[in-house]
Amino acid sequence: MQELDTVIELSRTQFAATALYHYLFVPLTLGLSVLLATMETIYVITGRDIYRQMTHFWSKLFAINFALGVATGLTMEFEFGTNWSTYSHFVGDIFGAPLAIEGLMAFFLESTFVGLMLFGWGKLSRGKHLLVTYMVALGSNLSALWILVANGYMQNPVGSVFNPDTMRMELTSLPDLIFSPEAQAKFVHTSIAGYVTAAIFVVGISSFYLLRRRHIELAKRSFRVAALFGVFATVGVISLGDALGFINGSAQPTKLAAMEGLWETAEAPAGFNLIAWPNQEEKRNDFELQVPYLLTPLVTHTFDESIPGVSDLEVDAEAKIRDGIPALTALQTLRENPDDAEARATFEAHQDNLGYALLVQRYVEDVSQATDAQIAKAAADTIPPVAPVFWSFRVMVVTAFLMMAFLILAVIYSLRNTLHRHNWFLRLAPWMIPVPFIANEAGWIVAELGRQPWTVYGQLPTWLSASTHSVGYMIFSLVGFVLLYTLFIVIEMYLMVKFIRLGPSEDTHVPQTEPTQRHSSQWSEA
Amino acid sequence: MKHVLIFLFWLFVAVVAISLTIVLGERGAWYFAWVLGTVMIVLIAAAGTAVIDARYDEHHDDQY
Ligand code: HEM
Numbered sequence: 001m002q003e004l005d006t007v008i009e010l011s012r013t014q015f016a017a018t019a020l021y022h023y024l025f026v027p028l029t030l031g032l033s034v035l036l037a038t039m040e041t042i043y044v045i046t047g048r049d050i051y052r053q054m055t056h057f058w059s060k061l062f063a064i065n066f067a068l069g070v071a072t073g074l075t076m077e078f079e080f081g082t083n084w085s086t087y088s089h090f091v092g093d094i095f096g097a098p099l100a101i102e103g104l105m106a107f108f109l110e111s112t113f114v115g116l117m118l119f120g121w122g123k124l125s126r127g128k129h130l131l132v133t134y135m136v137a138l139g140s141n142l143s144a145l146w147i148l149v150a151n152g153y154m155q156n157p158v159g160s161v162f163n164p165d166t167m168r169m170e171l172t173s174l175p176d177l178i179f180s181p182e183a184q185a186k187f188v189h190t191s192i193a194g195y196v197t198a199a200i201f202v203v204g205i206s207s208f209y210l211l212r213r214r215h216i217e218l219a220k221r222s223f224r225v226a227a228l229f230g231v232f233a234t235v236g237v238i239s240l241g242d243a244l245g246f247i248n249g250s251a252q253p254t255k256l257a258a259m260e261g262l263w264e265t266a267e268a269p270a271g272f273n274l275i276a277w278p279n280q281e282e283k284r285n286d287f288e289l290q291v292p293y294l295l296t297p298l299v300t301h302t303f304d305e306s307i308p309g310v311s312d313l314e315v316d317a318e319a320k321i322r323d324g325i326p327a328l329t330a331l332q333t334l335r336e337n338p339d340d341a342e343a344r345a346t347f348e349a350h351q352d353n354l355g356y357a358l359l360v361q362r363y364v365e366d367v368s369q370a371t372d373a374q375i376a377k378a379a380a381d382t383i384p385p386v387a388p389v390f391w392s393f394r395v396m397v398v399t400a401f402l403m404m405a406f407l408i409l410a411v412i413y414s415l416r417n418t419l420h421r422h423n424w425f426l427r428l429a430p431w432m433i434p435v436p437f438i439a440n441e442a443g444w445i446v447a448e449l450g451r452q453p454w455t456v457y458g459q460l461p462t463w464l465s466a467s468t469h470s471v472g473y474m475i476f477s478l479v480g481f482v483l484l485y486t487l488f489i490v491i492e493m494y495l496m497v498k499f500i501r502l503g504p505s506e507d508t509h510v511p512q513t514e515p516t517q518r519h520s521s522q523w524s525e526a
Numbered sequence: 527m528k529h530v531l532i533f534l535f536w537l538f539v540a541v542v543a544i545s546l547t548i549v550l551g552e553r554g555a556w557y558f559a560w561v562l563g564t565v566m567i568v569l570i571a572a573a574g575t576a577v578i579d580a581r582y583d584e585h586h587d588d589q590y
Binding site: 409 | 529532533536537540543544547548549554555556557559560563564566567568570571572574575576578579582589590
């Protein structure tokens with residue numbers, strides 16, 4: 001059992017590490033592609049060459065980030081099969097389609113158009129090139145859509161049913177899966193978080209140029225378009241963040257309790273824990289600073305609903321475990337004799353809580369023999385680690401409002417043409433670049449750590465999901481990934497800094513994109 | 527001081543906008559909202575930048 005626990009912890013660490021590394025690249029791709037389309041739209045409408053130079057310069061940084069993002073993402077798709085084989089078997093029927101579409105979108109639609117976007121200058125007409133840039137933006141966001149649909153399913157498994165004969169979840173409704181509230185809000189929150197990331201990135205680098213009085217023509221326009229783009233995006237990301245919190249209230253109450261540091265059920269009107277030191281062992285906050293009345297409307301969108309805390313959720317989980325135990329014992333009977341009608345009837349009556357019975361199997365092989373203490377232990381397991389979820393959530397929220405205030409100021413200064421009088425702002429802006437990246441990483445910690453102890457909420461516990469590798473194998477691959485991915489990050493930083501230092505002045509030789517007819521006439525003249 | 531007031535005004539507008547979306551869209555048709563919102567963000571950012579470009583004489587490099 002100890003070896004199994006170590007393998008599971010190592011598998012989790014490996015997935016968390018690769019996902020967090022990978023996610024250092026993704027948001028910039030999602031957002032910068034749309035921002036590039038915006039810049040190129042201005043070029044096509046106004047015909048001013050500076051906007052072509054702008055699009056071309058930022059697309060070089062986009063390309064570096066895109067290449068490394070794809071490289072780091074590839075391994076994750078394989079990890080599902082290698083390290084999480086039980087999980088892959090369990091949800092393969094549901095996960096397979098979105099993941100395959102994601103792969104197709106990323107590698108065919110997106111990559112093909114990225115190539116055309118980068119090398120199509122001067123070869124495609126303006127309109128066609130703009131269309132290509134829009135396809136890159138659409139392709140990158142649509143490929144994110146499918147992986148987020150799959151992740152939405154892990155948070156809130158809808159549109160499927162467990163089949164005791166195949167021992168896996170089977171899809172019952174594709175529209176339910178794709179249009180689940182969790183998937184919808186998750187996609188939009190994540191995509192727009194990418195917009196915010198790109199906006200802060202472009203504003204930061206443009207400020208660096210403006211401060212040094214280099215490439216001013218390009219930098220001031222890049223600054224302006226990114227600030228305008230970003231300010232609307234921050235409003236969107238906060239609105240969708242609220243929607244996700246609201247959805248969690250019904251779909252994942254344990255995650256919500258951890259996000260808000262709620263040990264006891266909060267009767268309306270409950271205060272919002274601005275700061276707290278959650279103490280998981282003693283199930284209380286050692287310290288808390290509250291804003292009175294705020295939590296109830298924030299989370300429930302009403303003034304009178306209560307929000308369940310950890311203690312009540314554990315009682316609830318105990319009841320579900322007890323209810324699920326007959327389903328698990330019946331399932332074991334069915335595996336030996338699929339025609340046992342009594343076992344099937346018992347299974348069907350209790351199958352909603354089968355997943356909860358699997359939690360207690362971690363402590364006792366024959367769950368029908370589970371003691372009260374073992375059931376209580378399994379019920380306590382349903383609560384995710386509160387402190388990291390609580391604090392990651394706060395980091396995300398604080399950075400959101402910080403970025404919103406920053407971008408509002410950026411828009412005001414830029415639209416009033418007074419940036420040159422606010423050097424302090426230009427100096428601050430490059431330091432803001434890491435902030436959205438921190439917010440994005442914090443967001444994934446809330447989403448994934450907050451879902452524990454489940455890989456598929458309420459259905460499949462994490463402890464059952466991993467493959468049965470040896471500890472040595474897991475340590476070897478973990479170290480390998482960490483070294484490789486660190487190298488990728490170093491390469492990205494090196495290339496980014498190199499191209500930012502070089503600046504757009506190297507770009508002037510780029511052929512101006514002209515209508516195709518002109519090219520053909522040039523050919524015929526020749 | 528003027529800038530601070532303008533900043534506070536727009537901060538207030540942003541908070542009102544967020545509150546409105548929260549009230550209007552608990553379980554909204556978010557995919558649809560994403561399409562509309564993205565088009566809106568792109569158009570406003572593009573139009574805003576182009577209009578400011580036309581308004582100020584952008585050849586004065588010392589002003590931005
Ligand atoms: C007030 C502001 C915000 C709130 C209330 C909020 C809320 C949330 C919540 C509740 C989740 C967990 C979703 C789940 O359980 O599956 C989440 C995830 C996430 N958030 Fe935020 N968020 C905010 C701002 C931001 C910002 C500014 C960024 C980045 C720029 C960001 C990026 C993410 C990411 C990448 C995830 C993981 C993917 C996902 O679940 O959508 N969030 N956010």
